[in-house]
Amino acid sequence: MIRIRKAETADAESLALIGEQTFRETFGAFNTKKDMDEYCTKNFGTRIQQNEIADKNKCTLFCESDNRIAGYVQINLNAAFGAVADTSQAEIQRFYIVKNLHGKGAAQALMNAALDTVRRLNIKHVWLGVWEKNLRAIAFYKKFGFEQIGEHVFLLGSDPQRDIILHKTF
Template identity: 25%
Template sequence: MSAELRTPTVADAEAIAALMAACFTATFGHLYDPADLASFLDGLTLERWRTELADPAFAFLLAEVDGVGVGFAKMGPHSLPVEPAGPMIELRQLYLLGSQQGSGLAARMMDRVIATARDRGAGELFLSVYVDNVRARRFYERYGFEEIGIYTFMVGNHADEDHLMRLAL
């Protein structure tokens, strides 16, 4: 039962949307008023996923076990409040179902994310991570990401504090 990594297509939008909702809710859902969580997730429409999957400015990765999605990563153009030194890309999401955490799959995904960023000519890879998500921060730090600032991430009307992180490629 080994995981496969592949580049998804627009046809995978429903699977990615479901993964995002499941992973985000499992990891962070307890932090928010249900209305804020619903507002955030409702903004991640299927049409939005389809549009981004079709847009060459974005790069996606889908992890599957036995043909069923268990995780995904999404990279996209500059949106965070950072000042890149040159060509850059952002890791917007990297999510993995709890059943796959600790399996080594996240590392395989991150290796592919970094390779994709380099292949696209990026000199820097940026991301934001929730300040209390210590496990994720340690994961990114193992790859050489460094904290460069603070970012306010909105979930409905709730403001979270995220660390901005940068990896020189």
């Protein structure tokens, strides 16, 4: 059974673990160990996650399957992308589901919860960056009505990578 819940400060260690696990599952085969280690150290420590959960401009939701954390989404509630003129914007900053649940409804449930959160806050635009080579993710986001509006460089360790910017209006 899939359950979505809001992360609390006490979840910081779990968030750090699932964050690193899913990031490595998604990108480890395409990047050097050094770049992966550098990125994970800078982004997935327990203290870092405590700060992100406590940040009033962020919302972190967990996806649980059989009472285990199976993924998460972090939404930056105050993140403007320059190509969108309206200031009512949110960014889906991170969106990850464990690999063994891909295609089993967990990602759909989590995305629906993320979009519902944004809508409830009367935010009119949501955007995200996705690696140009992650075709499965791009197709998934497009099923939810996201459309490409730009691109930017995402630095993974020492490797500059091209992210496609996708956008959805409510």
